[in-house]
Amino acid sequence: MKLTLWTYEGPPHVGAMRVATGMTGLHYVLHAPQGDTYADLLFTMIERRNHRPPVTYTTFQARDLGADTANLFKDAARDAYARFKPQAMIVGASCTAELIQDDPGGLAEAIGLPCPVIPLDLPSYQRKENFGADETFHQICRALVKPMPRTETITCNILGATALGFRHRDDVAEITKLLGLMGIAVNVAAPMGASPADIARMGQAHFNVLLYPETGESAARWLERSCNQPYTKTVPIGVGATRDFLHEVAALTGLSPQVDESGLRLPWWSASVDSTYLTGKRVFIFGDATHVIAAARIAATEIGFEVVGMGCYNREFARPLRAAAKAYGLEALITDDYLEVEDAIAAAAPELILGTQQERHIGKRLGIPCAVISSPVHVQDFPARYSPQMGFEGANVIFDSWIHPLVMGLEEHLLTMFREDFEFHSDAGPSHHGAKADLREIGDVAPVADLAGGALPPGFAPPRDIYEQMTTAEAAQAGPVWQAAAERELKKIPFFVRGKAKRNTESYAAEKGVAEISVETLYEAKAHYAR
């Protein structure tokens, strides 16, 4: 048993639902107890779908347990076929039905439905959501795809986009446009947007574009073996990766990788002087492996951040992530325990977190800005506006969404210049306008006793200051003591870098064996850590 509060991934049958809900003309009959229908609302609420997921649940209850549940399943499958007339069906069990050991595949076969019925074997007590999606798509391809003659013009399939995928909708559109610029038409994009009939004609494409290894790699490998279709290995997130991807496609097709880049703005935005302050900002990256690996490359080589932590929650992709992390001199963090992630972030003390909605909340707790780069995400990350992560427009979107949480360069300089200003001091909050401002008397210096206590307005202040906490813990072990003057000087440093300054000064003092931190120690440490 493992005590869990937050899970990065749902159970595997939710992965199967992501495939079924993304597709059309497919129906999923899920052997599951009453209550498991909660998963419907992930699609109708978070992704705001305007239809019910194409899933029939047997919703068995305690009184049905025994021989009855098998008949319940057969009836549900028969009724679902009669009502929805799908081109194909997938059948499987949720975690509870796995325990009662009815065999959905065998039962469905026994009733002889007039459409292909694809059984799913998803081990709920070992595997998770991404595996469920990957395996379901794989099984659907195995059942429906046959080798076919190639199309006359060069076409490809786009693999891996599912319902409830982070920006899958717009990524598929962006990559379709990009391939179009090279003269390549999309044969089938699947699973999202495809019907079983579409899946059946996937064999005629010349090659496959694997957008999301987490949910499409098994199918891509199988198509490579059975239909002799090579698939792309580069995920086109970021400018460099997109260009590499175009070269990879060019090598597969013999077409030119040169496409119209006139809409691409990230490189100039990043080169412009306003971005200079971004140099070396410390960034911690966590999410699914694909998005983390892509984000690290953008962060380090396209924006100029320093990557100080990398990790993923999906163990299946631990190996490529470890390799990628090594290139930045980092040890990858492979965990699905958010408390471990929180500890790692606190230890790395980054200035920006790139992560999932959980890291967004960790960021709030620690008072560190954060941008979302990966599932799981909440409703605000299924936006109405066009916002891909992939391709050139994706790069533009990424630049904006990562930079906005940071204090803008000019603002940062002004804050530094006018620190301790009577209306612009660190306790004043995000705005010093109007009645909300906590104006200080001109020339008033906070008494030393108040230094720890000055609270920021709610919603702005970090509810827990990790730096404070660390230093109290250290103080308990007779760490260096701050002189009153030094503490006042520390207070003049803008709040968003003050924690780091405090920590650096204390470790510098400890290193040098200084028992009392004076103003001089503070500045010596600043010089010592200057970069």
Add this chain to the structure above:
Amino acid sequence: MSLDTPALDLQTRGCRDTPILKERGQREVFCGLTGIIWLHRKMQDAFFLVVGSRTCAHLLQSAAGVMIFAEPRFGTAILEEKDLAGLADANTELDREVARLLARRPDIKQLFLVGSCPSEVIKLDLARAAERLTTLHAPHVRVYNYSGSGIETTFTQGEDACLAAMVPTLASTTARELLVVGALPDVVEDQCLSLLAQLGIGPVRMLPARRSADLPAVGPNTVFALVQPFLGDTHAALIRRGATHLPAAFPFGEEGTTAWLWAVAQAFGVPRAQFDGVTAAPRARAAKAVAAHASTLNGKSVFFFPDSQLEIPLARFLARECGMTPIEVGTPFLHAAITGPDLDLLPEGPVISEGQDVERQLDRQHAARPDLTVCGLGLANPLEAKGHTTKWAIELVFTPVHFYEQAGDLAGLFSRPLRRKALLTAPITCSQISRGPGQSPGGQP
């Protein structure tokens, strides 16, 4: 309405004798685990530990929304492959996880081991585990057990199972006390206690109590009134302890609150004049607040999908105080002994259905084309996209809606979707994730 005989209007018959449409089939409902989300807020020194699968943990985090990030006092001990192999092992594992949890949260005084579908199916004996753990962690922590599994409980029944599990352990008393049963938001609970105090009724005890130290005692002279209609097992458990139930309409709206208070007042011999004196002002306030919304709701039809068992009292409120016409009132379970007074007041006409076959019910809803459909979040957006106006039902459980001061808010929850529909003038067109005809694969920007 006449306070002494609140049974029937002169014009219409009630629904007490209406034949019930009982259905079985696919049910689109939450399981009882969801009750944890409001129970843990109410019981401030309790922790709810679900013993279940990743699905259970995922359900709780999906249902709890942002609350999951506020270090809530609930969690899931996820069963792994090795727990399924041998049951003795599962008990040791559970003991270890509980010990770790209690060490980390020393403020916890009550621990609920909550059974789930997987733990029920493998017959993990959580009742014995609770006894063992109570002995182990006595006297600091009391460990209870109940099932919130989907195979046994639907949504709000989780609260019923939880409270029913506590009843046998409550201290005994011979005092004649009023026990108000059902978790209410604190603000509503305070209003309820204040009204009862003004009527001279006391002492009043609450189940659940905010803290374990305030748990009520129960005995043959205890008189209890339910504030939630889904408390069938708790009702039975209290009667087994010798307590007496006061049947009453549920305190929704001006009329429901008055009927509920009058049932209590009669049992405690409160004179009519005093009752009228205490209730006149809040009754007038409630009626005025409801009237503001009734103009939107009046003459509109409403269709309830089953969800929380609140459907019958709410349909009664909407029909009688807001002028709506219920077409179908679906409820996951119907306890006639508990909702009888509300059925008496609900004007004859609607189909009363118990249980669900969601596809057939959707067919009926589609044919009826009600002005307002009350349903769960899995159905709401799909129905909106088809042009129906919906009110998502879960909000009715999470929002303060009981008693006089909330009567206007309660009506407002139903009028808001209709007012919104009237405000929005841009037609809904086929979006990129629609499944309508003309969809291009993958969509285009």
